[in-house]
Amino acid sequence: MTLPSMSSPSMISPAMILHAPRSEAEVVEIVRGALAGATPLALQGGGTRAGFGHAVAAEAGLSTSALSGILRYTPGEMVMTALAGTPLEEVEAALAGQGQRLAFEPADHRPAMGTQGVPTIGGVFAANVSGPRRIAGGAARDSLLGIRFVNGRGEALSAGGRVMKNVTGLDLVKLMAGSYGTLGLMTEVTFRVLPQPERVETLVFSGLEDQAAAELMAAAMALPADVSGAAHLPESVRGRFLAGALPEGAATLLRLEGHAASVAIRAETLTRALGARAPLQRLGPEQSESLWRAVRDIHPYAEDGTQRPLWRVSVAPMAGPGLVAALRMEAGVDAFYDWQGGLVWLRMEAEPEAALLRGLIAKAGGGHATLLRANPAARAAIPAFEPQPAPLAALAARVKASLDPHGLFNPGRMG
Amino acid sequence: MSNATSHAAEGPGCAPIAFLPPRPDVLARRDEIMAALTELVSAGGVVRAPLALKPFETDAFVAYRQPPLAVVLPQTTAEVSAVLAYCHSARVPVVARGAGTSLSGGAIPQADAVVLGLSRMNRILEIDLENRTARVEAGVTNLSISEKVAAQGFFYAPDPSSQLACTIGGNIAMNSGGAHCLKYGVTTNNLLGVTLVLIDGTVVTLGGKHLDAGGYDLLGLVCGAEGQLGVVTEAVVRLIARPEGARPVLFGFDSSEEAGACVADIIAAGIIPVAIEFMDRPAIAICEAFAKAGYPLDVAALLIVEVEGAEAEMAAMLAEIVTIARRHGVRTVRESQSATEAALIWKGRKSAFGATGRIADYICMDGTVPLSQLPYVLKRTGEICAGFGLEVANVFHAGDGNMHPLILFNANDPAEAAKAEAAGNEILKLCVEAGGCLTGEHGVGLEKRDLMRFQYSEAELAQQMAVRAAFDPLWLLNPSKVFPLEGRPA
Incomplete structure (x- = not known):
């Protein structure tokens, strides 16, 4: 696999055409245009998590920045619907005004990733960003009830709804959460919220x-x-x-x-x-x-003035400390733990040591490691997301093709 | 539905429901297929005796019966893989089956299908309390997981009413809920991993003991897919520490509207009980006659609100809830005074479907609506049923808007049966129009398959079917279910 090297975490270079549609209809038009011209699109929200995964090989960008605003919020139902480009801050302020909040405590990745921009609610779900409360309140994907999105055929579709219990058809909502814009562009998200604690x-x-x-x-x-x-x-x-x-x-x-x-x-x-x-x-x-x-x-490893490799590791909670101890035998590493020990943040002293780390994870009972930060050469050489066994990778590729048959969205991002 | 190319199974008093036409070449090869399956599974794994085959003809959606081509009961993931690989190469449809408690016909076979029953894969493989996980085979019953870890102070949260019988594999297929999902979520929120066998026999592992699986969330996609994407043979589920205590309280109201408004206010006040169950007058009468739970019979609507925690926590939360209920003119407030009484209160609720079945035939709807729409939808449900001259009993999970109107009818009267079905369809349409969905926890199955266009556009259905085809391009897995028979890809 050859990947373009990345000089900055931003996916979209200044020379790129950047589309910022104002409506779902405009998104459809842009995607159909890209389809006709076979020109891949780099999808982005606020760009603050643009460094997740690999650089995208695209000639144009498609941003949700102009798709902004809360569409419906009924505190008594604990449900909000917002356009995908709505700043997270705006969502959180509206919720706080009614004594509510997001259940899953999404991180601000700007300090750790060295990015700028405004985190959006769509970006949070596209990357399934879940903070410390994940162990009790579920992940971002667990709060996401419904979406509208545009697939790689340029069709505007809805999935899920605005109710907590819904088993009508396939759960494409879960599939889209955490797919990093590789399956479609979410234009609207509906999610469950919770009361703020006293x-x-x-x-x-x-x-x-x-x-x-x-x-x-x-x-x-x-x-x-x-x-x-x-x-x-x-x-x-x-x-x-x-x-x-x-x-x-x-x-x-x-x-x-x-x-x-x-x-x-x-x-x-x-x-x-x-x-x-x-x-x-x-x-x-x-x-x-x-x-x-x-x-x-991830404050200890944010703004530390280095590009030392930063890994996000997900393992069984009790496996965290053993994994770090084993890693320390062979490499310089600093670590801290969230999720009862199951979410390990690792900052390597020198090299990312991907093979070593991933080997140890497999030995520790399984899980996965995501490389969030490293120098460009290392990032280009190392799969950012955990490589999957061949049958699973083939299945994932078929799923991707079922939504984005022409490989229009974020090519290369998930490896 | 009239469709010249489809095959109908009939039950007493019900309109025929269409299946895909059986493949004549498959029917003709029955002996050969049985012989091949016998080679693939351990002794006793192919059911032959006509009487033993009977239970596999239907599930808890008993209005329809359909004998399958064959029934095979593998004992290991490897056997499941071998059976699927064979069926794939022989182009034989497969219907996976847990305990057969589906209320939507999800486990009802078709004439040319092999039923793949998971009942012999019923071992709890590992309990890992430090990581709070249980690894179980798909045929393990829901309740047995909680029973296994009860002494250590843990439980498995989703609790469908059929939890004594239903299997975890079936729960995953239907993304089952239960009464307590207001706090703990449904199956998908409590599932960490599965072993999934694809139709060609390929075995993949999704997730594990870690909290988030890598790559696309295929686990989230498989959960609730009604056996359309593959066969789950093992699961890793999340265990939760059991609260110190739990106390259900009965609140009786003079009208459904007041009860509904009370639910909305409880939620708006930032209180999230573990369960809020609603029953209207007919449901109260039916359940009380069966369970003798001490439900008040002089009220129009009953809420069962359950709180959890230490004694002082429960007392504090209940005090707030009672204050809110009083604002809505609550007539009766009854706290359970003992564990026995609490169990009885739940017994009444959980036996609602069975108790209704003793007095009449019924169709159970399962639409979910946004909480703010509950009073309106309840009122309209009553009007719709009255318009058809039918009685309806409402019993449902009010905290999450998941309604269960039970439309009562006489199955021996074909005209009345048709009316019940028509009323049910109107109610589901109403749920969708109110911003909700066709099914909150029972699944689409056969029952609601032809109503999918109420909720989805052609493009949306086509997209879901394309995702389905990424797993099962030949449409061999439970193929008569979920998606309308017309408009499928060639």
């Missing part, structure tokens, strides 16, 4: 080794405490959170959210069961918010 609190356990931290997080998740975030920050990254205000040693975090009385009861449950394992401190809402935002946004 109280947020974080329990910080100090000084635990990675393995002991994983065991503590597993024990916490086994209790009836509705933990909505479980992360472990080894000593090497601890200082990067709360401006160094976390207690000495590694920090293992458990977040509780909900009605104040309920949070207090659950904090007691956790303290009783786990308090003997390590020194324990409780953080209130303000510090909790800042702390979890930093976990969400």
Whole structure:
């Protein structure tokens, strides 16, 4: 596989034609035009996650930037519909105004990816961006109820709806979530939202080794405490959170959210069961918010002034620490953990060590690694997404062809 | 439906439903196919005795019966793979089957199809409490997973009413829900991985114990695909810590509108109970007569609201809910005082379909509507049924808008049966027009196949069929289901 090298994370070079349609009809027209001219399109939202996957070999760009606005929001139904290019910030502000929020806590990838621009709600779903609350509230794809999109035949289609339970036909909504604009352009998204909690609190356990931290997080998740975030920050990254205000040693975090009385009861449950394992401190809402935002946004490895390789690794929760330990035997690496240990952020000291890492993941029981950041040469040489076994890759290719038969959208992006 | 090229199966009192015409060459090769299948599976894996074949003729959509060509019960993924590879090369349609509890006819065979039953693949392979996962074979029943981990304080969340019998493979095929999905989601939100056998026998693994599978979300696509994309032989599902306590509370109202408005206000107040179930007067009477659950009989609508957590948490949440209910003129509030009483309250609700079946024949609709449309859709449902001179009992998951009107009729009266079907179709059309969908959890199957155009445009159906063809280009897997028979790709 040869891939164009990338000098900047942005997919769309200044010389490219950039279409910014104002309506679904215009999207259809542009796609049909591209179809007629056999000119592939680079699809983009705000471009803040443009560095996910590989550079796209396209002559023109298709942006959702002019498809912006909240179309329908009924707080009593906990459902919102917005055009795909609506800034995430606008969505979150509208929800906050009604005491609600997104369930899946999407990250802002700008600092870690070195990108600029405005994150959009469509981009969040196209990349299935799910933050710390994923372990309790599901991924972005779990919140996405319905979409309108334009496929590679230039047809405007709808899938799903605005209700939480819907098994009518194939679930193309899930398929489109996390497909990085390679199957079609989502023009409109309808998603479930949740009430904001009355109280947020974080329990910080100090000084635990990675393995002991994983065991503590597993024990916490086994209790009836509705933990909505479980992360472990080894000593090497601890200082990067709360401006160094976390207690000495590694920090293992458990977040509780909900009605104040309920949070207090659950904090007691956790303290009783786990308090003997390590020194324990409780953080209130303000510090909790800042702390979890930093976990969400991969803060320790963001704006670190380097292009040192950054991996996002998804494994079984208990497999995280073992994987990192095995990797350390052979390469310089720094790591921290979210999702009870199952989401591992790895920053390599030098080379990405893709083969080594992926081999170790397979040995650790499976999962996958996504290369988010590296120097251009490394990025060009290494499949950004985990290569799939041949039968699965062939199936995925057939699925892609069923939506985008002429390979019009984001060619090369998913490898 | 009249269609010269299609084959009809008939049940008592129901209009014939069309199947794809059986392939004469397949019917003619029956003995040869049986012999080949016998070679591919372990002893006892091909069902032969006419009496033993009977149960495979239908599922819980019992209005229709159709004997299959053959029934094969493999014991391993390798056997499933061999059976599918053979059927693929011999061009024989395959209908996968779990426990046969489908309410939409998803497991009903066709005359030229091999039924691939997963009932002998019923082992729980691994419980991993630290990673909170269970790896199970497809024929494991839904409830047995929760039972297996109950002592350790865990459970598997989706809880369809048929959970004692229905299998996880069937749950995945239908993306089954249940009463508690308001908080915990449906099958797709609790499924981490599957082993999927494609029609040509290829075995692929999607996902695993990690929380997000790589590549396209084929797991999300397979879940709810009604056995059209492949046969799931194993699954990795998510286990959840069981809350300290759970308490259902009964709220009786003088009108359905008040009950509906109360539901909307509970949600708007930022309270998410684990379940909010709704019953109207006819449903209350039917369920109470059967379960003796202590439901009040003097109210027009009943809500079962269940909260979970520690004692103090439940008390705090209930106090808020009661305050909201009082604003809507609630007439009766009854908290369950014991685990037995709580179980009884749920028994009444979960036996609603069975209890209704004791007093009349019924068609159960499964449309979902946006919460704000509930009162309107309920009212119109009553009017539609009255217009046909039929009674309707409503029992459904109010928290998520998933309605289950039970249209009562006499199956021995063909005219009344036709009216019931017509009323059902109008109700489903109404659900779609109100911004909802045809089916929230029972699936399209045979039952709603010909109504798909209510919800989807031709281009949308064509796109779904194209995705389907990426998995099964010859349309051998459960081919008479989900998509209208006309307008399919040649």
